[in-house]
Amino acid sequence: MKFNQNVFILAAVLLAAGCSSDTKSQSAPAVPVSADPANVAASSSEKSAGSLGSMSDRMMPDISGKELSLTSAKGENGLLVIFSCNTCPWVQAWEDRYLTLAEQCREKSVGMIAVNSNEGSRDGVDSMDEMRARAAKMGYTFPYVVDRNSELADAFGATRTPDVFLLDKDLTLVYRGAIDDNAKDPASVTRRFLSEAIDALSAGREIAAKETKSIGCTIKRL
């Protein structure tokens, strides 16, 4: 009998160990609530409208073989900086509007520069050769530069591609965020945020929407 008693004690211990859960039993009343953001501090690193542009004299290699800075790319009324890349589907969805924006910038004396900060894929899809190929395929009419070590992206707090920053003639940020409100279907766009901001900037008017958001690919930092 002693053997049987020991077996049952062992069995009980094993059962207790084997069946313990990583959670306590909890009932889940289905009470709809909104997310409560109050207990997480704001931590966005993106520059806000009104901030000075950063690293304006830093030279960056362009697909043309020249080196450019934000200052050298700036137009009489300001500069549009688009953090972009070669393969992101959101870039590709919006990319047809790059050329329209370049034309608008030219008409409004605003410079335009596309910046590739994907240092993490520089040996592959975001190499200088691939950047040249992309620009040629899509008919870019504006500079497309390499941001070594994603330093410009870090300085601007750019998080994704595409991520746009519009600077005035003093290289102060006046608009950041989305190109418009429909990446996939240009015909369904209802708000052309960036285009409206460029018009307002060049006309000396207040920009209505200074900051907007859009989904995009994470910038591939090292």
Added chain:
Amino acid sequence: MNRKPACILLAAVLICACSPSPPDRPIPPPAAPRAAPILTDIDSRGLASRVGEFRGGKAVLVNIWATWCAPCVEEFPDLVKLQRDHAGSLQVLFVSADFDDQRPGVVSFLEKQGVDWETFFKTENDQDFIPAVWPEWSGALPATLLYDKNGRVVEFWEGAPERGEIESAVRELLTETWKE
């Protein structure tokens, strides 16, 4: 004294107790076909409501992803495993932010990943959806929020964190939950 039944019982107990499956993970019948992924349209209000349904019961991990997002795809299996490992205490809510014409690809991906619980497809425009989900989210993918069982956000990641970071945060949160 007959020792045979006791030995059989001990063997059975040992087999049960030493099963490699996590204790709160439902074990499906071996021959049961896996349910097809469910993809439900959702906006930010609907998502908040879904998160709220688990209030008082489970922690919730919301992961906003896309099939074209390499870091999303890379971390996805780890999040599926998190759900499997903590089915009784955590609910993972996947929200696809793919373009509308990518729905078949989303379903196919979910099938390959073995996701057999309801997941979601973002239908709201970015300008309304992003700030409503989390004010500090700029829009980069993946975006992941960890809610405690009271529905409060305790962690937020924009972009994929170091591998294991989300799992550590979940384990820490669930450990704290047990102490309550």
